[in-house]
Amino acid sequence: MKSFKFKQFEIQQSKNVFRVGTDGVLLGALADVESASHILEVGTGTGLISLMLAQRNPNADFFGLDINEEAVALTTLNFENSPFRTRLKNKHQDFKTFETEYKFDLIVSNPPYFEESGSDKDKIARQTVELNFKQLVSKAAQLLSESGLFSVIIPVEAGDIFISIAIENQLYLNRKVDIKGIENSKPKRLVLEFSPMEKELQESEFIIEKSPRQYSDQYLELTKEFHVFNKS
Incomplete structure (x- = not known):
């Protein structure tokens, strides 16, 4: 499968591992990474x-987990081929049973969000088979530092239930970004950031395209340090 080239690194892809997509790019560009030193990515x-986060914060170290062995091998390859290799580690591990003495300043995840279906396509990555929202949130709450952040991108329809699960785990919504696919449409995704510390909620809106196949100025500005855009 064709690799995906960014300005400072390249992503090798596989037909058996969830591929580069807009959701991942948005979380990588929007998550509040500036103050973090120890970062965990789930999945x-x-x-x-x-x-993307390593490019944005040159002082942070990163640890990644995935339950899919092929994904771990692919991540390892992409980490090792990047200019950030010395700060990146990953492991084949089920997040539900992950144990560490460390607390993390930032935990990020583009989590499974479809209920189980008959399709095998992207089964682990795209369905709540191996890790549901309750398991994800409760484990993240245990691993966050006192001032840490938990940042996710999820479908807008799942927002209320995700926020309520977070509250049950003493995580408070600090930031909410409504993601619209195209201008004048309804939001389709949410970037949510939670913390053990209750703060004033910051809300904003983000538009990916100003018209079909035409990225918005907002998206171009956000991703200008990452994407290699073809000049028209």
């Missing part, structure tokens, strides 16, 4: 999000 896939 690395290709390693895209950790690589």
